[in-house]
Amino acid sequence: MVRLVLFDIDGTLLNTGGAGRKAFRHALETVFGIVNGTEGVEFAGRTDTGLVRQLFTMHAIDPTRENAGRFFDAYYFWLDYILERHPGNPCPSAPEFLRMLRDLPEAPTLGLLTGNVRLGAEIKLRHFRLWEEFRTGGFGDDSEDRDQIAHVAKRRGSQLLGRELSGDEIVVIGDTPLDIACAKAIGARSLAVATGSSPVTDLMRHHPTWAVEHLGRVTPEAICAMSSQ
Incomplete structure (x- = not known):
């Protein structure tokens, strides 16, 4: 799970x-x-x-x-x-997806894996009232290297949950090939979403576990079952 x-x-x-x-x-x-x-x-x-x-x-x-x-x-x-x-917009279905994940009977812990420095991430997410959805994460001030940030995020998540998490217990969700690479660096599964600059066909070339057009195309229940795929 x-x-x-x-x-x-x-x-x-x-x-x-x-x-x-x-x-x-x-x-x-x-x-x-x-x-x-x-x-x-x-x-x-x-x-x-x-x-x-x-x-x-x-x-x-x-x-x-x-x-x-x-x-x-x-x-x-x-x-x-x-x-x-000029606030911009949430990506399609993203706020709803977060809230549905949070409301699952056995909800996973939600965290961030981002190149943003922590305060920059907080400023962005607070403008959309999403910052409080996240309990942990790895940030751009932890390392310049995204794969190292992924290791930091995994370690912090493990510390928060009180045990060492395996890669199969972690899913990374992102919109670039670099996010897919981050997941592989920590042995995690990946869900690539084409809500950034990369279309699904380009993302698929990097072999994510799943790739979808946006978060409305996948259910939280499916995400939490990804380790058994």
């Missing part, structure tokens, strides 16, 4: 209309005076800390803890500001 379900955020739960990218761009300008500093940078599937390292290298910014702290303080401000004015 599945005991832990780990969700990606952007493109899986939420479509924020590029709020993260915009907040990064504004933070670079606010703190370092760099205009359009994110141009040409690929954000999909990346970790926030990895993006900051890349941007600091691109713009010859000294990668000190102080500079990173100043950047993220500005990023949090701008992310909240942008979402207040």
Whole structure:
């Protein structure tokens, strides 16, 4: 039986209309005076800390803890500001799916597996009243490497539940090939959803356990039975 379900955020739960990218761009300008500093940078599937390292290298910014702290303080401000004015939308069926999972008789623990830093994830999800659905997770400030974040999320979920979880007890839900790879890194099952930038046919090439167009195409009961598939 599945005991832990780990969700990606952007493109899986939420479509924020590029709020993260915009907040990064504004933070670079606010703190370092760099205009359009994110141009040409690929954000999909990346970790926030990895993006900051890349941007600091691109713009010859000294990668000190102080500079990173100043950047993220500005990023949090701008992310909240942008979402207040242009909130975007939840991905199709995502809020309903979360609540149906939560209401199952033997409900799994819900967690996050995301490249967002923790406070950025919280800001995004609170705007949609979804933050309180999650009890644990791995975040972009845990590592630049998404596979390592997956290991952190698995460890924290195991600690929360009081025993070491096996891969068969975990499902990772995400919208990119990187999310599928994260599941494989911890021996978990994966549900790929085509609510981001990758269509189902592209996701299937990476051999997820399941792939669907959106979360309305699968039932919570089926997710919790995935370990027996």
